[in-house]
Amino acid sequence: MTRREEFTRWMLKHSNRSKNTIDKYAAAVVTISKELTKYSNTTIDIYSINDSMSIDSIKQIYLKIDVLREKDERGNRMYTSALEWYKKYLKEAEFISNIAKEQPSEYSVKHIKKLKGEFKIKDGMKYWNRDRSIVDKIIYIKNNECEYDNTHRYFISKATNKNYVEGHHLIQMQFQDMFEYSLDVESNIVSVCLVCHKILHLGRLEDKIKIIEKLYNLREHELKSSGLDIRLDELIELYK
Ligand SMILES: [Zn+2]
Ligand SMILES: [Zn+2]
Structure with a gap:
């Protein structure tokens, strides 16, 4: 499954948005990648980004470009919303992979005796x-x-x-x-x-x-x- 398909699936499960809107968001991520590549002269492929924090920087760059910011405003902020959802998706994926790795992560459950607190x-x-x-x-x-x-x-x-x-x-x-x-x-x-x-x-x-x-x-x-x-x-x- 491609990242785009995974993201679509995840939104269907977690976002309460209609299938139509979700497809638009998934496509918006591609559009943003292309536009940022064009305006910034560096290849940007948002679907190959794995850490959720980078999405904030992408969003900042996006909003600094006037044509893109105006386009987002005209489109009811569809583009920035798509980025927000993609960030949420990545965050959850990071969270799950931490559990799966069973690192001394704060999310592994151990049923141990704990001393009483204060x-x-x-x-x-x-x-x-x-x-x-x-x-x-x-x-x-x-x-x-x-x-x-x-x-x-x-x-x-x-x-x-x-x-x-x-x-x-x-x-x-x-x-x-x-x-x-x-x-x-x-x-x-x-x-x-x-x-x-x-x-x-x-x-x-x-x-x-x-x-x-x-x-x-x-x-x-x-x-x-x-x-x-x-x-x-x-x-x-x-x-x-
Ligand atoms: Zn109940
Ligand atoms: Zn209770």
Whole structure:
């Protein structure tokens, strides 16, 4: 598959744009390459660029050339939008190849025991610090799906352009004192849709139990590896 085809495919999956618009964007990348080659006297082939950061420089060069900037403005910024989408595509490709290489990348998941973090005391309550990047990592790895039911798709997030999900600590942070190791670990964070998440916090116990059971079965071994020994009935107890 050529880069152009890959890019088209990726946009079909992630951009919510019509096939017609997507084809225009894919063609726009070729047009920009040709025009920049013409105006800058150096051969520029955007589809052979692999790092997303270079796309910013391409865009800057493009916008400095008056005829091209005006053409982009007349065309509802189709050309610069195409570059933005191509940059997003490259970014994700870089991200995936980092995972595949399994370098000591921050995205490989290890279910290890982690020492408890810091906490603050406010109104006599302990608030344990959380590492937001762990939630982001789990959501990415779980493909922005609700782990209770992957058909739960309510809306597309503006920030990620993917199904909106939230991270939830299966053993909730307020129970940290009951455990020797940190609860703020990959093993204990699940990706759930907003409705399942609200049920887990605000629902009736009988509705919570169905979700807890499924999530517990998915994480039982990982929780143990992270030093979080808990039986299903004990976990349910914590949701009463
Ligand atoms: Zn939660
Ligand atoms: Zn759900």
